[in-house]
Amino acid sequence: MDGAISVIVPTLNAGRQIDTLLTRLEQQTRKPDEIIVVDSSSEDITQEMIKRHPEVKLIVIDRKNFNHGGTRDAMLRESTGDFVLFLTQDAMPSGNDYIAKIVAPFADDEVALVYGRQLPRKDARPAEALVRKYSYGDESMVITKADIPSLGIKAFHSTDVCAAYRRTAYLEVGGFETDVLTNEDMFIAARFLHAGWKIVYEANATVIHSHNFTFKQQYKRNYIQGVEIAKHKDILGDASLSGEGFSLVKYTLGGLLRQGHVIEAMRFTVDCGFRLIGNRNGQRAAAKSHGRKE
Template identity: 65%
Template sequence: MSQTNISVIIPTLNAGTMINDLLTCLEHQSRVPDEIIVVDSSSDDHTRDFVREHPQVRLLVIDRKDFNHGGTRDMALRQSTGEFVLFLTQDALPKDFGYIASILEPFADEHVGLVYGRQIPKADAHAAESLVRSYTYGPQSFTVTLQDIEWMGIRAFRASDVCAAYRRSAYLQVGGFEDPVLTNEDMFIAARLLHAGWHVVYEAKAEVIHSHNFTWKQQFKRNYIQGVEIERHRDILGDAPLTGEGLSMVGYTVRHLFRQGRILEIVRFIIDCGFRYVGNRKGKNDAKRKS
């Protein structure tokens, strides 16, 4: 693995407050990447200026209207050289200098096509957000194969390009990310990889600091888009319902908030979940009507 080319790709938009720390962290990893590519969607802050302070980083600039979660990442990957290609979002900071080495470790198994890492909440994360992250990204690593889809359902396809790594040959074999796709490009390619016989690994040792304190309006919009795309991709996701996994997450979060005595946070979280649910259902129904 040490002799293998490693590429890191980071899409950015107005990342001036965080991109320098992220690039510096990557440049000091125990396994330094062979190339780092930043794809900037015509930021109107100082993002590109900060990137240019790192001369080894390759900067690609696209028009903001041309950004696409699948197409933009696919374009950058096809311009990269690494046998293994790592994606990070601009607001995901590796927790330590061993992040790259950790996320590459599972690729020692030649059947592994995709590895994604653990997301640790930021210090300012709401209590509920911290619990949701701990539920979704636990401390135990695991491997998912085609045979696991039957019992895991939709959870088998969980993956996140917040911090993920792909084996180039596997990625290209299944056709890469779709273009266009509004969101969840990582989930859909995970499904295609599994159906093609590749393994997907959650590597808990590969940790990044990442979380969001979304408003209710943002949650509605985010889950509406997810509902649209998930409904459009029922052919590869199957009929596994999302509600079962969602209810399990809600129960976990509410129980822990109750033990912490955070009653007002429970109320806020339940309302938040309502916006998620309504947004997802509306997106799903709108996609059905248009199909």
């Protein structure tokens, strides 16, 4: 696949991870033409570790200026690649062919966005491992505008944990919003589809990435998502989260019980309650701030 490749990694106190991640990127069979790390004024050894990689471009910003959409947009425009890959600091390519695999679908000129598969870390809770397996299956998929009615909200599923963008398509639809709190990847995916571009889920491009969130963290995360999803009804249309959420819960609970993780199943049920309440409260807050009823 022809074209220059840029990789962008936002960091904050990533001292335990960033050296290994950058080394893994430099060892790829398809080496990136450019690696940019944008660091939110880390207080640990992150910047020291980055400077061990002289070919990596380090950009330091004030922490209060970081924004999921705005910072990534600024860095993409700073980069030079025809294809721009985003990774989070805790997403580790599982092999040296990750870049080659995630850019392969761009051989189709109609593909604007490719996102990869997330495999759980060894320390992932049983429920988290099943959630990753449900959300990131082993079959690749090409999504078009015609798939929105059947897939619903899942049509817009994307993740900047491990995603690649065609620069021309990104600029054509206006890029990420500069003031979005989260889900910038979902909203631009929706714009791509509505504009006639294709999105690809490439199951062969894998990274190791998972989280063991506390109930409080899960609530906060879903509250923010609820706010942003409510604010973006014009882009998402009538696609509902509830049906997809129910399917995930059913799959995960069933898997936990089959594996004999009864206590973990009970914990996951409580976890889902925090997710649901957080999301609904976020949507209510967004509706209230716009002076309308839900």
